[in-house]
Amino acid sequence: MAGRGTRGLTRAVLIILLLPGSLEECGHISLPIPIVRLGDPITASCTVSRNCNHQGLKPQIQWKLGAELQPGGKQQGLPDGTQTSTITLPHLNHTQAFLSCCLYWGDSLQILDQAELRAGYPPAIPDNLTCLMNLTTNSLTCQWEPGPETHLPTNFTLKSFRSRDNCQTQEDAIPDCVPEGGQSRCSIPRKHLLLYQNMGVWVQAENALGTSVSAQLCLEPMDVVKLEPPRLWALDPRQEPSPPQPGCLWLGWEPWKQSLYVEQKCELRHQPRLGEASWVLVEPLPSKTLEYELCGLLPATVYTLQMRCTRWPLPGYWSNWSPSLELRTTEQAPNVRLDVWWQQRQLDPRIVDVQLFWKPVPLKEAGGQSQGYLVSRSPSGQPGPDPPLCNTTELSCSFHLPRGVREVALVAYNTAGTSSPTPVVFWESTGPAVVGLHATAPDAHSLWVGWEPPSPLPQAYVIEWGLGPPRPSSTNRTWRMERNGSITGVLLRENIRPFQLYEITVTPLYQAAVGPSQHVYTYSQETAPLRAPELHLRHIGKTWAQLEWVPKPPELGRSPFTHYTIFWTNAQNQAFSTLLNASSSGFVLHGLEPASLYHVHLMAVSRAGTTNSTGLTLMTLALEQSELHTLLGLSGFLLLLIGLCGTAWVCCSPSRKNPLWPSVPDPAHSSLGSWVPTIMAEETFQLPSLRDPGMPPITKVMVLEEEEKKPGPWDSSDSSEFCGLPTLVQAYVLQGDPRAALPLQPQPHTSDQVLYGQVLGSPTCPGPGSYLRCDSTQPLLEGLTPSPKSYENLWFHASPLGSPVPSAPSQGEDCVFGPLLDFPLLQGLRVHGVEGAGGF
Template sequence: MQRDWGILLGEMLLLLFLPGGTQSCGVIAVESPVILLGAPLSASCTLRRESCRGLEKGVPQVVWKLDGDFIPATQVSSDHESTSTVNLRSFNKSTGFLSCYAKGIKEMQLVDRVQISAGYPPSPPSKLSCVMNLTDDSVTCSWDPGRDPLITTNVTLSIHRLKGQCGNLGEKKLDCIPIRGQSSCIIPREQFNPYQNIEIWVTVQNALGSAASIPLCLLPMDAVKLDPLTIQEVASVPSRPGCVNVRWKEVKKRTWLDQRYQLRYRREEEKQWTEPLDMVNGSMMTEHCSLLPATKYHFQIRCIKSSLRGHWSEWSTERSLVTLESAPTGKLVTWWRRLHATDTVRMAEFQLLWKALKREDANAESLWYVVSASPGAHNDDIMICNTTSLWCSFTMPDGVRGVSVRAYNTAGHSPETDVIFSNRNGHPASGIQASPHGDHSLRIDWEPQASASGYVLEWCKYSQHPDCEISWKTEPGNSSGSILQDNIEPLQLYTVWLYPLYEGSVGSPVQTEAYSKQGAPAFSPKLTLRSVSKSQAELAWEPVPLERRHGFITSYTVFWADETGKEHYAALNGSSRKFVIRNLHPFSTYKVLLGSFTAGGSVNGTVLMLHTTLLDEVEIHMLLIALCLACALAIIAVFTLCLRKHARMKRHFWPSVPDPANSSLGRWSPTLQENPKMAFNIKDVSQMITSDVTILEGWTEKKLPLADPPKRFPIIQKGYFQEHSVQPLSTTHDIASLRSYINVADTVQYAKVITGGYRGQSPPSSLYLRSDSTQPLLCDMTPSPKRYENMWFHETNQDDSVFLVGEETLSEFPLLQGLKIQEEGESLSF
């Protein structure tokens, strides 16, 4: 459409700027630019060849267009060289541009264009009516214009004042021109007399014809429409339940005009108003009864002239009222359930349920319910429950087999309903079936029982929990089906129980399960790999929880694909919980998933990666047995070899180590007088076994001996004191200060001999201990001497030195006698 208008705009601009205008080249002739919609159209285009430029030699070729679309050549004819005619069988556009072109040497040249309009003749206006407004004393007339003519149409409202009765034309005609597009017109007060008849009609005219409405003759005062009223008050009548008083007033009071009134009302939950009620009294107040108690009503009122001539006013604004309460009427419909099964009715826990009374029976906005029991004729009633709920749970009192329930409000109470609790062991119903009846309802069908007086249906949403919210309803004894609508949701499983009611007993229940609407499960079960071998795998899964199934699981499908992408599947029934995939390739990888299907859809689970083994379980066991046998044989062979080569193995793994206790040194006797000289050759150092000797000797506190001091000092090399600047201990004070760093213990180490290792082994260390010794030790607080200090060399008394070796010491340690070294004529003992 935008493209067509663009082409038309371009062609119009071309016409504007064409040298000499279109009259200089040619002209289009039509019978009328306005025609009936759908009628045929003929037009001719005449060329002035001498005025057209750039035309081809010979007979010029003429082309026609309608709103930018070429007209087929079959509809175009040429009478002679300068005229071309087009014939359209039906013009189906409300408006269009017809264009004529002449083909030139370089391009087509626009010759002329005309606009064609199509429509209908005007329809006669109908339903002409006029209303007089007393506020501004004007008359407003309106009418139904009928079918749209699609072309420009002129509308005129004509008014004639009459001299008397209707039909006698009066003085002059007055016209009222409505606003274009509107079908009403306002006649001002100056153009009529309220108490003089006038005649009014509507005339319409266009290019295709004209029409007029039927004339309307009226007296303006008989066409008066009064202003809306205002309701002042709506109040209940305390002494008369169901009655109200309605009081109203006029916006602009006109005492000279008698009026009639109409009242209408509706309940809050209703959309339809009641039929208007006529009121003739002029006291601006009325009383209306027969309303329901404790019900909210809306009221409206309107008025008209008492002669009923004219028009009713508009309805007033609404006023609301809640009527007074009255005592409930009718008995409650009850049902009961045994919460905990027992053998007898006595001491059993029951739940009593009842249906809410209808609004017209409740007679109140809210009701209370009281459940009571009567133990006997001479005992007062026991109140069990007093509640606003529609159920009551209680334990049956002793000696009571039934209870009574009633509803009450501020105005009174309803009649009592007796309930007898009996065992439910009657004959059950049969043939129960459940089916969907919509997304929020279920249909239950059963085979009717001949002696049943009624049926009770219970249903609740199926859940893993034993307790659920019970909904119930009753059906008469001759029914064989029911529609359940309360608390029904799609994609949820419901359990339905059916109880037949007999005279004095209740039948055993039968149950069924159903969905109002099924859908795909929320998810598919997760696969678990139980076992796998080189050729098969066992899969297992847990079912989807009931709340997430969204329907009855009809089947499962296991899909698996190998590494090459080749797919396989297996269909299983809805009760399956495991599956074994067979004929798998060893040492391969497979993708496995599980699909779950219901009547409402399907869903696939997550992918499980499956890796088959190289060997199966039997082969692995046989391989393990073979390996165990091979290991056992190898161990037996090694053990036998070790027994046969015992001596060689012992020498290789356990070399002979000398035992000092069994050596010749262990049998030496101590020598006190002899001081054997032992030549020390530096070359034989490597042949000595002893690698380190530590000698510790203790003493008891005694006077320093003065005899033979040189024999008690350890032999040290000459010049030691000069090289290390060590001064000998000479005073008693110095000795005492040295003893302060000595600790005494019962057991001290007095010798440790470390020998060289044999064939690279770690050398053992022989430790000699002396018990009950008074040998002083260095205490914990003794400061460590410096590298160049030896405290025992600073003491002149040899008995107080820590490392003193004397002749008597050698007598106690026979092993040390062999460790004397003779060097430079002096005996050095270690």
């Protein structure tokens, strides 16, 4: 293949070299329009000069679009010998492609000329034209949206002119502005502008298929000016006449230098640095003071501030937001009331151990981050003659009080001061407790606690929860206070972990009294039991096995079993299974094989998952000796019965054509007609005549095998000269239908010939017999038979008087027959097979 291609290429090169001119001089493509709208038709023509006809044949011009041959070219010859081909492409679906005009040179297709085809769309109208006057670059920058892709090179030009009215008339043209690098924006320099004179601006888009123009924009350059943002800074509060109030900020700014003489207004926005709060916009600020005090903020909070400005009251664009400035507001003393709870324990008759808990102060009400908490016996919360009971930054503390002290004070403090004291009164448990306390776990990270409200209704509830026993209940406990005394339940989501036991306590709070606490235990989420019940074998037999197990009692935090599944597998890895309900404690496996090995295991299923028990291996019992003998005896008896039935069917079936032995009737008690068995239709065949061609058709050939006998007086030494048949097998031929009954009244005077044969020989002579067919018309019987002998057939008894008596055989008759068999008359006797003659 490579050699043939190389030879073809070499031949083409040689042809090109031998031509008077190059291939470029052979053909030329002409295109009316090289660029069309995408999907439109295009027509091209190619002219081939007569110098290209190197073989004296008419050249066949071929067209290719890209790498594909294009059919449909119409070729015609001109008087000067040149050939012209024209092709029309109905749909040009390529944005760019090469159309080639080709000729076959040798075995290759050579390109004579190529033309580039382009397809696309005309430019869309540019949209959204906007212009901004930038005082930093001192130029007017306009930008636009070019529209959808045209697939063709498209040129955009920003055109403008100056006008003294509303751009209805054009005074001075401004040089066109062409964007660089395919951008959709362009800037007109300041030297071509009059800042306070109207000018008309528009964009023109152009490509090979057309031109489009945007809407005209009439503007004054200073009306579209965009200022630069100002610069922010924080003012020193110590230099101000009065210090800033808590929640206020002092700030100043400096305008952009280029806009110092431009009247403008500015906007300020702020948001807390922490959290997800949105920006808050402040009303336009005065531009002459350049200072501002921002109040209404959270104390001790860091805020982010930004500012922007615009030309005002004349039109203009807002500047960008200034760089961010972060300032922190001053602190103020906390001004909230703390939620407090306690627990008491009697140490001795005079001392009580108190553990006090409180909730953290919310940030928006705290006035600043609290530095610590102070617990004292003074009702005012201020340090008195006695030292404070507790001074900590934690949310709890423990202290000792003398028996009989019922009240302490709790305050929060920071650098700005202390909060109002929160009195804590240790009331006695005199109110009623909640009733019907219960808890459930909706999911792995929450607990629902419900109860029945007591009577009278309390003012609030205190709910405590933490890990239950065996862990100490006083550590890592969480609590909350619900001030609505009519609620009947609450959802706990704080500090809940899955698969844990929780202790929940609910205490009602009354006016100047506390009710007894009630406890309940629950799991946050139930898990599957650790193990399934252990499987045991109770009894086993030859084909069955009884299994039992003890169901596991319910466990806290463990999902109860819903059902069991028993699996067992035999030695051939055949698996079986059955499903039982959760109340079952035993099962009997049936249908097992004796003396076989089985593997059994139990799987317990709960709502939380499945658990498998340990496996159990068992062996079924083997069959006993007596049972084995009984089984073998039954099998043998069954096989014997099947054999006898098969033998009887083989012997007695009437449909069989070849029984195991021939059915030969007793000749002393039957006639020749009864000796002839039923002839099936498919057994009939014809045997050609041995001598006479006019012999009637022969329907049966019977084969007799003669036993060896001693030679007798009936043997003929010259019988072989009449018949040359084999000596061991002789054929007896019966004409007509052997099933037809022999006539009782023979017709001696009929003209029909009767063919028969005569058998010569002695039953006692061992010499070989002969069989000859005779054409004699002599009757078989010439006279009456007085009575049949013991060896004669019974049909002679039915012969009427006057029937012919057979004559004695002699050597002078028409034919000499073969040796006799055991019976003299064997006409009609048919014995199938050579082996059937052995019985006679």
